Amino acid sequence: MRVVIAKCSVDYAGRLNAHLPLATRLLMLKGDGSVLIHSDGGSYKPLNWMSPPCSVSDVEVEQDQADAGITEIWKVVHHKTADMLVINIHEIFSDASHELGVDPGLIKDGVEAHLQKLLAEHIETLGEGYQLVRREYFTAIGPVDILARDENGGHVAVELKRRGDIDGVEQLTRYLELMNRDPLLAPVQGVFAAQEIKPQARTLAEDRGIRCVVLDYDALRGMADHNALF
Amino acid sequence: MRVVIAKCSVDYAGRLNAHLPLATRLLMLKGDGSVLIHSDGGSYKPLNWMSPPCSVSDVEVEQDQADAGITEIWKVVHHKTADMLVINIHEIFSDASHELGVDPGLIKDGVEAHLQKLLAEHIETLGEGYQLVRREYFTAIGPVDILARDENGGHVAVELKRRGDIDGVEQLTRYLELMNRDPLLAPVQGVFAAQEIKPQARTLAEDRGIRCVVLDYDALRGMADHNALF
DNA sequence: GTATGCATGTCGCAA
DNA sequence: TTGCGACGTGCATAC
CATH class of the missing domain: 2.70.180.20 (Protein Yojf; Chain: A;)
Structure with missing residues (x-):
């Protein structure tokens, strides 16, 4: 360099x-x-x-x-x-x-992919009796982060963000609109999960019948650690 | 520094x-x-x-x-x-x-505004008989890039992007929803115009009855040059 | 290679 | 401050 x-x-x-x-x-x-x-x-x-x-x-x-x-x-x-x-x-x-050599590169912890993996492994965080269907459930307009079933077997589409913003709610709304047209899936409930949800995003989501869940990343990781130990 | x-x-x-x-x-x-x-x-x-x-x-x-x-x-x-x-x-x-001092800063010469100007000047690119109403047509939720009329005199709202993404379709959808409530404007057709339109954005747009138009910047510029010559 | 969505995005503007 | 849209977005990843 x-x-x-x-x-x-x-x-x-x-x-x-x-x-x-x-x-x-x-x-x-x-x-x-x-x-x-x-x-x-x-x-x-x-x-x-x-x-x-x-x-x-x-x-x-x-x-x-x-x-x-x-x-x-x-x-x-x-x-x-x-x-x-x-x-x-x-x-x-x-x-x-200066001769710097090849860099070993950055080790990241806490990006959405990791959060998604943790939540999928502990989907009961969203409610008792919840079961994972699959991560990255594909639709015509893009992948839904997590598809699950609630305690009654009804489908739940989960949109996951680090910061819950209005555009995240819009994204989930589009998925729900599409999925609810599919007789094999409908009715599909929406869950907007993020480490932090902005007030306006929460208002918009709840107005549309979408449930908001604030995630505790450390707690989720703690559960993973606990499982790793036992 | x-x-x-x-x-x-x-x-x-x-x-x-x-x-x-x-x-x-x-x-x-x-x-x-x-x-x-x-x-x-x-x-x-x-x-x-x-x-x-x-x-x-x-x-x-x-x-x-x-x-x-x-x-x-x-x-x-x-x-x-x-x-x-x-x-x-x-x-x-x-x-x-090192003492660098305050930087005078970058002087940019963008392409975005230019593209809008070119399209407005050659609105017939969107279809025969099209006529410009005005650029930056103001609505309560923001300016529509271009408002035009088609060959039958019906209003057409044009959203212009360099890269046509889902967000752009959402933006245009909001405008159309609002404008179609205005009896003086309704019915308003939507046109999503960009130099490049992503497949998912196209799918969403067409599902909502919005027409997608891929713009050729060089061709538009060529028309402008031609007009400048004659 | 193309297409898509995330990002410690950053940046600028307006309400 | 927050919201919103653009960016020479860059970047990894799935197709």
Whole structure:
């Protein structure tokens, strides 16, 4: 990885056109050819970038460009699309390369997939006598997170979110509408389950007869641990 | 901005829990307290990060941690949420600070507004005899991208997207529901126009009687160019 | 390879 | 602050 601190201006042409006026920035050139241009602030998103697969090449500086103060021009082209990034270097303050090696990668815990697995394994969390039919029950408009049966054998469609928002309720509503047209499934009840449910989402859901369940991730994991122990 | 190349392991606890095993990485500490942890590869997204507002502090290294090879511990805490990032430094290979100043920011030249303008100017793309009523037709729940009339004088509401997704169909459905309650407008037909329409979105749209139209941006631009020429 | 939905999404705007 | 829509969304995964 090469890290350069330089005064530069940047132009991007691809899915849109964008321009960065002259300023001092950090340029990160990664081993796979990708380039990131960061300012001292903002978020993790660079001001501008080129995603791999791509490659960087030096372009000869014309006389008029040199007169304008440009000392180097780096052209980054994407290998598959026509995306292009041109970095006009005016002054380099620092330029260092480091060998980082391959990263072992991030280990995540607590994403929706994991939550879904835990809830499916402990579907009785939703109510006594509940039984799992299957995860990712497929419909014409997408997969329902969990399909279950309640204590009376009636179908229950569960939409699972980390944060329960209005669009999650809309999603579940679409599934319910479709599934309730299927005589083999109807009537299907809806359960909106999330670690946190926004008030407006709850209002909308309950107005539509959808039950809201706030999940305790740690408690679910605790149950899993308990089962693992015994 | 401070840029550090170090062998480190990282733990994040917040919206989820995540762990980075020991490896050499780039640590970017920005002026606003935010921290980015990058590997030599991947995309513009860091392996791990903390968004501002947040602050970094040094934590004293316990004896057993020192025995494990840890020389420094940086703790990054978010000021508003309980999000926390702990960086265990084992070895620092490079540590440099640079004054970057405030960035003038990115100047974008988008394509979205342009597409709407082009379609409005060539509304007959949607069908012979179509006539533009107006762009950004305002309703109580938001502006409809384009309102037009078909060859029979009936109203047509057009929702325009670069990528036609289910969300866009929902949006248009809400508009249509509202507009069809207005005796001055009803009946209003719906047209879902995008450069690309996802199959599931198409299914949902057609199930609701909404017509799907795939737009050719280059062709529309070509028509505009042609008009500009003659 | 294409298609689909999640994301520590982030970001910006408006009410 | 919350809601809502766009993003050069990126990204993994199932088909």
